[in-house]
Amino acid sequence: MIGFFESRGVKSKVEQGDRIFPEKGNAQDILNVLTKYLTEGKVHILLNTEVTGFKQEKGKISQALLRDRQISADKYILCSGGRSYPQTGSTGDGYCWAEQLGHAIIPPAPALNPVKTSEKWVKELQGLSLKNVSLKLFQNGKKQNERFGEMLFTHFGVSGPIVMDMSKNIGALLKKGSVKLILDLKPALDFKKLDKRIQRDFQEFKGRMFKNSLKGLLPLSMIPLIIKLSAIEPEKKVDYISREERNKLVHLLKELELTPTGLLGFNGR
Structure with missing residues (x-):
């Protein structure tokens, strides 16, 4: 190609x-x-021309049936498309025609889809796009998939390239049981290096409140959520943040957990 x-x-x-x-x-x-x-x-x-079916004679296609006429040809290639974007004319009718012509059909299912999650806080991040992040998929404690790149928070969950790339895998695994998504906001740094980075920031911002010390680490719209999930007092001076509190912050940045509940279907629901 x-x-x-x-x-x-x-x-x-x-x-x-x-x-x-x-x-x-x-x-x-x-x-x-x-x-x-x-x-x-x-x-x-032929633009704006709807096919309604096919006529068969002696086990072979003899005509393509249109709304107002029929078309005969030596050979027919049926390119039905999927069901995800009916506005393009791809309504899924092709599957029915292929089945009527004797082909075995596997019922189509959404493959590249946004993912719905159970966490209510995703609504607080609606519209936030993240770049250069890592997303891992787990079931029963075993990693099933991993992607690196861009993702987007929505009012119902998550979307974007890396989410949609693994959505088919998520959908299949959900049929077997629950799954978890682990978001790494700082994949370029391991836990130890990220902790050192935070310590340097806290040293630089000595005497400053915790809520005003995360601008170099996170998008502004994400800071209130991380503060809430960390359970660290927003007005607490960074000088007095304990090692345990700092470790919790590191784990939030490296292992922010999301719980998929399903995929957005063909009808956007």
Whole structure:
């Protein structure tokens, strides 16, 4: 696929998380290449044309049935798409047609989906996007998956590239039992190095209140939540924060726990 586009003048670039984009970041370049390729191949495209089914004769497709006419061809390729974005015309009808034509169908299930969680505090972070974080998936104490990159908090849970990448895995595991997501906000630092970093910050901010000493560690909108979960008094001077309190803060930053309850389905619920 990369070679196809590069041979037609659209170079690619690989970003964090092994995501591939046009080098210039312009999606129109991709569309232009595909449109030109179809035109050169003399492909006739029928827009706003709904297929309602197929007619069979002697075990073979003889016609594609449209709303107002029929189309005959030597060969038929059924590209039904999924069910996640019906506005594009991909309503899932293709599965029914394929089944009527004798194919065995595995019921489609959401695969790239936002994840709903039980924690109420996610609503406090709604709209917050995190970069360069690590997300681990556990079941029965065993790590099942791990991703690094970007994620987003929503009013119902979490979303974003690394969440959606493992959503299919989450959905499958939830059928077997409960799962946990562990968010590492500082994956570049291990527990010991993060603790030393916090100690340096507290030394620099000596005499300052705890609530005013986390700006270098966290996004501003996340600070009130971390303070609440740490159970450290917001007005407490950092000079008097105990080792136990600091250790709890380190664990929150390295192992913030989320409890998935399900995936957002085809209908966004």
